[in-house]
Amino acid sequence: MDVRRRLSKPLCRPNKASAAACETLKAHKQQYLLVSSPKASDALPLPLYLTNGLFFTMFFTVMYFLLVRWREKIRNSTPLHVVTLSELAALASLIASVIYLLGFFGIGFVQSFLYRANQEGWDGEDESNEQYLLEEDSRRGVTTLGCSVPPPPVRRIASVVPEQPAKISNGVAEKPGPLIAPAGSEEDEEIISSVVAGKTPSYLLESKLGDCKRAASIRREALQRITGKSLEGLPLDGFDYESILGQCCELPVGYVQIPVGIAGPLLLNGCEYSVPMATTEGCLVASTNRGCKAIFASGGATSIVLRDGMTRAPVVRFGTAKRAAELKFFVEDPVNFETLAVAFNKSSRFARLQSIQCAIAGKNLYMRFSCGTGDAMGMNMISKGVQHVLDYLQTEYPDMDVLGISGNFCSDKKPAAVNWIEGRGKSVVCEAIIKEEVVKKVLKTEVASLVELNMLKNLTGSAMAGALGGFNAHASNIVSAVYIATGQDPAQNVESSHCITMMEAVNDGKDLHVSVTMPSIEVGTVGGGTQLASQSACLNLLGVKGANKDSPGTNARLLATIVAGAVLAGELSLMSAISAGQLVKSHMKYNRSSKNITQQAAS
Numbered sequence: 001m002d003v004r005r006r007l008s009k010p011l012c013r014p015n016k017a018s019a020a021a022c023e024t025l026k027a028h029k030q031q032y033l034l035v036s037s038p039k040a041s042d043a044l045p046l047p048l049y050l051t052n053g054l055f056f057t058m059f060f061t062v063m064y065f066l067l068v069r070w071r072e073k074i075r076n077s078t079p080l081h082v083v084t085l086s087e088l089a090a091l092a093s094l095i096a097s098v099i100y101l102l103g104f105f106g107i108g109f110v111q112s113f114l115y116r117a118n119q120e121g122w123d124g125e126d127e128s129n130e131q132y133l134l135e136e137d138s139r140r141g142v143t144t145l146g147c148s149v150p151p152p153p154v155r156r157i158a159s160v161v162p163e164q165p166a167k168i169s170n171g172v173a174e175k176p177g178p179l180i181a182p183a184g185s186e187e188d189e190e191i192i193s194s195v196v197a198g199k200t201p202s203y204l205l206e207s208k209l210g211d212c213k214r215a216a217s218i219r220r221e222a223l224q225r226i227t228g229k230s231l232e233g234l235p236l237d238g239f240d241y242e243s244i245l246g247q248c249c250e251l252p253v254g255y256v257q258i259p260v261g262i263a264g265p266l267l268l269n270g271c272e273y274s275v276p277m278a279t280t281e282g283c284l285v286a287s288t289n290r291g292c293k294a295i296f297a298s299g300g301a302t303s304i305v306l307r308d309g310m311t312r313a314p315v316v317r318f319g320t321a322k323r324a325a326e327l328k329f330f331v332e333d334p335v336n337f338e339t340l341a342v343a344f345n346k347s348s349r350f351a352r353l354q355s356i357q358c359a360i361a362g363k364n365l366y367m368r369f370s371c372g373t374g375d376a377m378g379m380n381m382i383s384k385g386v387q388h389v390l391d392y393l394q395t396e397y398p399d400m401d402v403l404g405i406s407g408n409f410c411s412d413k414k415p416a417a418v419n420w421i422e423g424r425g426k427s428v429v430c431e432a433i434i435k436e437e438v439v440k441k442v443l444k445t446e447v448a449s450l451v452e453l454n455m456l457k458n459l460t461g462s463a464m465a466g467a468l469g470g471f472n473a474h475a476s477n478i479v480s481a482v483y484i485a486t487g488q489d490p491a492q493n494v495e496s497s498h499c500i501t502m503m504e505a506v507n508d509g510k511d512l513h514v515s516v517t518m519p520s521i522e523v524g525t526v527g528g529g530t531q532l533a534s535q536s537a538c539l540n541l542l543g544v545k546g547a548n549k550d551s552p553g554t555n556a557r558l559l560a561t562i563v564a565g566a567v568l569a570g571e572l573s574l575m576s577a578i579s580a581g582q583l584v585k586s587h588m589k590y591n592r593s594s595k596n597i598t599q600q601a602a603s
């Protein structure tokens, strides 16, 4: 099945930004074709002037030879179709030289013949990709278009020790540095060789050396030597490798840099927040920032946590469905809840069992535990608690076979209706009333257009697509960026981005009521990546760093409300950009003057 979206309509939206983007794409495409397509002058591995000289000489020589032969045949009355071997060779050479010369002098049909095969990679895909990118992210000034251009093909296989690119300093190319950096000491050199030879396992370096930075440096060097690939560009220095040991990342060889931008102030529940967003998607922070501005100018947004409970669902098996059902009734009986809660809660000061929801598949039972986890996102915490309960149940039900602490009814990092309906982590609703003049002046659109677009895109369009929690424009963009900046688990973006965006005209149709409802925001302010220096600084900026001593869980819940607030801002801005694009189209359709249209597109 072809999963790419193919659109037959015109390539570009009629606004400046997209026209420029299309030009860029075309230029890239042109460049790609030029770089990758075979040229006539590549026919021989000789300098251009020699190749040209050779083909010219060949052309005139064989031409002369054939004409002479022709004249002789006419004089001797020899039939023209009787050809000797030398005449055949001359004919072949003539054809070859004609093709070369036509190709060299840019005769279109010959060139198209030469690189038809190369163009096939673009055919049917390039136009639709360009359109797809423009349609999907039609915000002004979008700069992600470059991603659609495939890189020129790599023509040669890297040698075992690839060349280092020459550095340019003051316009003078410096000699390329060696790939294999000299090791810090003889001892380091020995360890590197031992890792390369497979005598020392790379994962033991930290414990053997007792120095995480040195371990990372040695592993990195060994990796470069083993693979023959340079890691230049992936920084090693400037990172605290001790802080990730046994917590965040194994076998480190460096770290990836992601820029952090700030959107805000986001006025939420009467407080102002500067929202850090780690992203490499151009325009995302600017767009969210515009949404924050609209919210601020309208008096702010309100964000409410509806429920707060992490979930984990082990799967257990019995000999019969009857036995599985018996455990289900036992677990769901309120009389037994207290006993199970005591077993569960002793795993942590912060873990508090809230409920156990069961589902049966034959003789298999799935028990979805839900619990409060304080300021931790809570996956570790709840797993420990569940293990305690399973240990207790095993004594009561010795025929219970525990197949897995996670049976996917939880459901972690996978799209699942159970999270969308029941919630996981923090369930949050966030709303704002955006004033008519703000919709016009800041968002450059109309309330009615936004309401209509929301109904047709976020509700109907997503329903048509069979969406699961995807009733929004781009919640995952904002969720991912805030998650990466604040040390959350970015893989939980899957369910954390479940969101339904609602828009309604209020106050006699003048103002816009907008809301986002997000049932599964999974965030924490302690544990995991939240303790790392950069991520911790971002949490600090929001005033939610670490554990809340007075009221455990308050920091994590506040962070969830901020995530929802930022999503609200992002939704407002992107929806407005799309709706403004439609406005331009409809103005054109109704034959307004081009001056007016240009003004609207630019404003």
Ligand code: ADP
Pocket (backbone or CB within 6 Å): 348, 349, 350, 373, 374, 375, 376, 377, 378, 379, 380, 381, 382, 524, 526, 527, 528, 547, 548, 549, 552, 553
């Ligand atoms: P997670 O369960 O999200 O993976 P971790 O287990 O890594 O998180 O981190 C939670 C740890 O932080 C626990 O050991 C817990 O006892 C400790 N902790 C300290 N203060 C708090 C708090 N306010 N809320 C939750 N956990 C806290």
